[in-house]
Amino acid sequence: MILPCTSAAQDGWLRLRQALWPDCPEAEHLAEMAGFLREPDKYAQFVAYDEDGQAAGFAEAALRTDYVNGTETSPVAFLEGIYVAPQQRRQGWGRALVDAVTAWARTRGCRELASDALLDNVASHLMHRALGFEETERVVFFRKELS
Template sequence: MPLTIAPASTDHLDAWAELRADLWPGETVAEHRAEAAGMLEGEERAFVAIADGRVVGFAEAALRHDYVNGCDTSPVVFLEGVYVRPAARRGGVAQALTEAVAAWGRAEGCSEFASDAEIDNVDSHAFHLGAGFEETERVVYFRKAL
């Protein structure tokens, strides 16, 4: 399957929003579309993977200037999310998307690339390790109402 990785644009909003809703089902497609449209105006970056004229995946990233767990430098390019349609998986799409994010981070002066995953999301852990990330730490957050 010939694959193109491109910066996300308004042309990709509908497909990108549908994929976001698959990854993060807590919001509607319309809410995801509005959030994605806002990203196009901000400092975050998104890339889409296109195969056979169809958006089959996306990656979203940000430059984080605050402390990033496991990193020593600032800013750090941070992978906020990556998703590939199930039918397009196992073909290097997610790897190509993360390579586009890494290239953007390097161009912005970053020397570290970070990400995170839920502690029980072993599929995400396997993806990250396969993409060249190394696990740095595990954290459980707590809160107490006052």
């Protein structure tokens, strides 16, 4: 079962976020989650529950109005994060979560759903391809300290 998150207390949401982004302090997670919930037209988040009611995975998406590499329309929906607990993988939860994000993106009038993955995250690349995404670009980010 896939449920939209309507509260920061949604069972499993924080824990799964912490598993995907372990370097982010808890207070920052909670602040981000509260921010998303305040703007439901722009952000959507879902948690997947197995038949025992255990949170198996989550996905978050946003409407992006800035240019998104490889896309042709604006705004586009962007899959900002997706994570399935290791013991729950390869059971279709990733697909179900992306389906929920896709349905939300359509309700927002989007014609494209975009996403990204680190170059070495081959499992994620394979999941994206299996779910109908096509690869558009490979980029390297840079920064320069300005002091």
